[in-house]
Amino acid sequence: MAQTAFAPWDDPEAKPLIEFRHVTKRFGDFIAIDDLSLEIYEREFFALLGPSGCGKTTMMRMLAGFEPPSAGTILLSGQDIAPVPPNKRAVNMMFQSYALFPHLTVWDNIAFGLKRDKLPKEAIEARVAEMLKLTRLEKFARRKPHQISGGQRQRVALARSLAKAPKLLLLDEPLGALDKKLRQDTQFELMDIQEKTGTTFVIVTHDQEEAMTVASRVAVMDEGRLIQVDTPDRIYEYPNSVYVADFIGDVNIIEGHAEKSGDGYEVTFAEGQPKLRAKTANGLRGSGRCYLAIRPEKIAISSQEPQDAANAVRGVIDDIAYLGNLSTYYVRLDNGKIIKAQTANTRRIAKRDLTWEDSVWLSWTDTAAVVLEN
Amino acid sequence: MRRLLLISVPYLWLLALFLVPFFIVLKISLSDTALAIPPYTPTLDLGAGWAGLKGFFAELDLENFWFLTTDDLYWKAYLSSVWIALFSTLLTLIVGYPIAYGMAQAREEWRPTLMMLVILPFWTSFLIRVYSWMGILSQEGVLNQFLMWSGVISDPLMILNTNTAVYIGIVYTYLPFMILPIYAALEKLDISLIEAAEDLGCSRFQAFWLVTVPLSKNGIIAGCFLVFIPALGEFVIPSLLGGSQTLMIGKVLWEEFFNNRDWPVASAVAVILLLILIIPIILFQRNEQKQREAEG
Ligand SMILES: Nc1ncnc2c1ncn2[C@@H]1O[C@H](COP(=O)(O)OP(=O)(O)OP(=O)(O)O)[C@@H](O)[C@H]1O
Numbered sequence: 001m002a003q004t005a006f007a008p009w010d011d012p013e014a015k016p017l018i019e020f021r022h023v024t025k026r027f028g029d030f031i032a033i034d035d036l037s038l039e040i041y042e043r044e045f046f047a048l049l050g051p052s053g054c055g056k057t058t059m060m061r062m063l064a065g066f067e068p069p070s071a072g073t074i075l076l077s078g079q080d081i082a083p084v085p086p087n088k089r090a091v092n093m094m095f096q097s098y099a100l101f102p103h104l105t106v107w108d109n110i111a112f113g114l115k116r117d118k119l120p121k122e123a124i125e126a127r128v129a130e131m132l133k134l135t136r137l138e139k140f141a142r143r144k145p146h147q148i149s150g151g152q153r154q155r156v157a158l159a160r161s162l163a164k165a166p167k168l169l170l171l172d173e174p175l176g177a178l179d180k181k182l183r184q185d186t187q188f189e190l191m192d193i194q195e196k197t198g199t200t201f202v203i204v205t206h207d208q209e210e211a212m213t214v215a216s217r218v219a220v221m222d223e224g225r226l227i228q229v230d231t232p233d234r235i236y237e238y239p240n241s242v243y244v245a246d247f248i249g250d251v252n253i254i255e256g257h258a259e260k261s262g263d264g265y266e267v268t269f270a271e272g273q274p275k276l277r278a279k280t281a282n283g284l285r286g287s288g289r290c291y292l293a294i295r296p297e298k299i300a301i302s303s304q305e306p307q308d309a310a311n312a313v314r315g316v317i318d319d320i321a322y323l324g325n326l327s328t329y330y331v332r333l334d335n336g337k338i339i340k341a342q343t344a345n346t347r348r349i350a351k352r353d354l355t356w357e358d359s360v361w362l363s364w365t366d367t368a369a370v371v372l373e374n
Numbered sequence: 375m376r377r378l379l380l381i382s383v384p385y386l387w388l389l390a391l392f393l394v395p396f397f398i399v400l401k402i403s404l405s406d407t408a409l410a411i412p413p414y415t416p417t418l419d420l421g422a423g424w425a426g427l428k429g430f431f432a433e434l435d436l437e438n439f440w441f442l443t444t445d446d447l448y449w450k451a452y453l454s455s456v457w458i459a460l461f462s463t464l465l466t467l468i469v470g471y472p473i474a475y476g477m478a479q480a481r482e483e484w485r486p487t488l489m490m491l492v493i494l495p496f497w498t499s500f501l502i503r504v505y506s507w508m509g510i511l512s513q514e515g516v517l518n519q520f521l522m523w524s525g526v527i528s529d530p531l532m533i534l535n536t537n538t539a540v541y542i543g544i545v546y547t548y549l550p551f552m553i554l555p556i557y558a559a560l561e562k563l564d565i566s567l568i569e570a571a572e573d574l575g576c577s578r579f580q581a582f583w584l585v586t587v588p589l590s591k592n593g594i595i596a597g598c599f600l601v602f603i604p605a606l607g608e609f610v611i612p613s614l615l616g617g618s619q620t621l622m623i624g625k626v627l628w629e630e631f632f633n634n635r636d637w638p639v640a641s642a643v644a645v646i647l648l649l650i651l652i653i654p655i656i657l658f659q660r661n662e663q664k665q666r667e668a669e670g
C-alpha cells in the first residue's frame with residue numbers, strides 16, 4: 001500500500017495538524033481524559049480504540065468544540081482552538097447518536113451544512129446527489145429520519161458530515177450498524193475519499209479489524225489515557241503492554257520469570273516445562289517477572305515433536321473452534337495452562353488429522369513472542 | 375363488555391357536558407323572548423302529546439340570527455374579539471416562549487420548582503388576581519406610582535380601562551397554558567441536535583431558528599390554541615380591565631343575558647361564537663393527531 005511511505009510521525013520536521021498538549025478533561029470529580037498528549041498529522045486516518053467509557057467521544061467532542069478541556073491546550077494547525085466556537089472550526093463530526101434533524105428529510109439533512117455556506121443551489125444539489133450516491137441512499141432522499149432503518153440513518157449521518165469536505169473529519173463509530181459487506185465497501189470509500197480530498201480522519205471504532213484496515217495509526221486508550229499509539233502492524237506485532245496485546249486481536253499471555261541470555265531472554269513459566277526463548281529489541285529493565293505475548297497464528301501445532309524449534313511444549317487438545325477459514329485449537333499443557341494455536345484450514349474438515357484429546361506439540365520461533373513487563 | 379364501557383365513558387361525558395347543553399342553548403336561540411320564567415317561548419309541554427310537539431317545533435325560527443345581522447354591534451364585537459384574542463395570543467407567545475426556553479435550559483433539579491412557579495398563580499382565585507391588576511394598573515396604582523417616583527413619567531398613564539389592560543390581563547392569565555406545552559416540547563429536544571447544527575456551521579441563533587423552533591412547533595401550536603380559544607370568549611377580563619370602547623363578544627353576551635334579559639338573542643350570540651371556535655378546535659385536534667402519528 002501507498003501508506004508504507006506515508007509516515008509523518010517519524011519525521012521530526014513534520015508539523016502536526018492536531019496537537020493535544022497535556023489535555024485533561026474532568027466532569028466533576030471524574031477524570032475522563034487524563035493528561036493526554038497526542039499529535040495527529042495531516043492526511044492521517046487516525047483510529048481511536050478502547051473499551052466503552054474510556055473517553056473516545058470526549059476527545060472528539062473537545063476537537064469539535066463542544067467541551068472545553070479542563071487543562072492543557074489543543075492546537076489545530078498550530079493555533080490554540082479553545083476560543084474558536086464549533087461553527088467556526090473547519091471540523092465536522094459524525095455523532096455516535098447520529099443527531100439527525102427529525103424535522104428534515106434525508107436530503108435536507110445532508111444539505112444542511114452546505115446551505116450554511118451559502119453555496120449556489122446547483123452546487124448544493126450536485127453535492128447532495130453525490131453524497132446520496134456514495135451512501136446508497138438515493139431512494140430515501142425524501143424520507144424523514146424516523147422512516148428509515150438504523151443502518152440507513154447511520155449512512156445519512158455519515159453523508160451529512162462528509163458533505164462539507166472539511167479539513168478534519170471526526171467519525172464516532174461511523175459504521176457500527178452496517179452489515180459486513182456494506183461496512184467493507186464504506187471503509188474503502190472512506191479511504192478513497194481520504195486519498196482524493198486529503199481530509200484528515202479521526203475515527204472511533206470498536207471493531208479492531210476496521211481500525212487495522214483503514215487506519216494509518218491506531219491509538220489504544222484506557223481510562224482517559226493513551227496506552228499505545230502506533231501503526232496497525234506495530235500495534236499488532238509489538239504491543240507495548242499486556243493490555244494492548246490483549247485488547248487487539250487474540251493472544252496467549254504466559255506469565256513467567258525472565259533471565260537475560262544472549263540477545264534475548266529465557267523464561268521459566270512452570271515447573272517441568274522447558275524454558276521459553278524469546279528475542280526482543282526492547283529490553284526489560286532487568287531480569288524478573290515478565291509476560292510473553294504470543295499470537296495464536298504464530299504457534300504451530302503438530303502431532304510429532306518438531307525438529308529444531310526454538311520453543312516446543314506438549315499438551316492435549318481440549319477444544320477446537322472452527323471458524324471456517326481458520327481453526328483455533330485450545331491445547332492444555334501439563335500444568336493446566338491453555339494455549340491457543342491457530343491454523344488455516346487449507347484442507348477439508350474431514351481430512352483433518354488432529355482431534356479432541358490428541359496429544360500434540362506446540363512450537364514457535366524465538367521471535368514469535370513479545371516480552372512484556374506488565 | 376368492559377371495553378364497550380370504557381369506550382362509552384368519554385362519549386357519555388361529551389354528551390352530558392357538551393352536546394346536551396349545546397342543544398338547550400340552540401333551542402333557546404330559536405325561540406322568542408317572553409315576559410315569563412324562563413323568559414322565552416315556546417317551552418316544551420310533553421303533556422300535550424304529538425300535537426304539542428308539532429306546535430313546539432312550528433314556533434322555532436331563525437329570527438334571532440337575522441337580528442344579529444341587523445345591528446353592527448354584533449359582527450363588530452365578533453371581529454374585535456378575534457382580533458384581541460389573536461393579538462394577545464401573539465403577545466403570550468412572545469412572553470411565554472423565552473420563559474419555556476429558560477426552563478428547559480435550567481439544571482435538571484431546578485425544573486420541577488420552576489414548573490411549580492408557573493402553575494402557582496392558579497392556586498388563588500382568578501377574580502382576585504384580575505382585581506389585583508386593577509390595583510396595579512389604575513391611575514393611582516402601584517405601577518403609576520412607581521413610574522412617577524422613579525421619574526420616568528410626570529403624569530399618570532391611563533392603562534386601566536383600555537385595551538392595553540385587556541392584553542395584559544389575558545397574557546397574564548393564560549401564560550401558563552402557553553408555557554407548559556412549549557416547555558414539554560423543548561424539554562424533549564436532544565441537545566446533540568443543536569450541537570450538530572453548530573458543527574455544520576450554524577451560529578447559536580441560526581441553530582435556534584432552524585432546529586429549536588421547528589422542533590418545538592407542536593408545542594407552539596398547542597399553546598396558541600390553548601390561549602386563543604378561551605381568550606376569544608373571555609368575559610371577566612374585558613369587563614373588569616377593559617374600558618367602554620373594549621368590544622368583546624363575551625361582554626355582549628353577558629349584557630344580553632343579564633341586562634336585557636334577552637335569552638334567545640344571547641343564545642344566538644353564543645351559538646355563533648361556538649361555530650367560530652369550532653374551526654380552531656378542529657385545527658387543533660388535527661395538529662394533535664398529526665403529532666401523535668409522527669411520534670408513533
Ligand atoms: N457530560 C458528562 N458528564 C459526566 N460524565 C461524562 C460526561 N460525558 C462523558 N462522561 C464520562 O466520561 C467517560 C468517557 O466518556 P466517553 O463518552 O468519552 O466514552 P467513550 O469512550 O466514547 O465510550 P463508548 O465507546 O461507550 O462510546 C465516561 O465514563 C462517561 O461516563
Ligand SMILES: [Mg+2]
Nearest residue numbers: 056057096172
Ligand atoms: Mg463514545
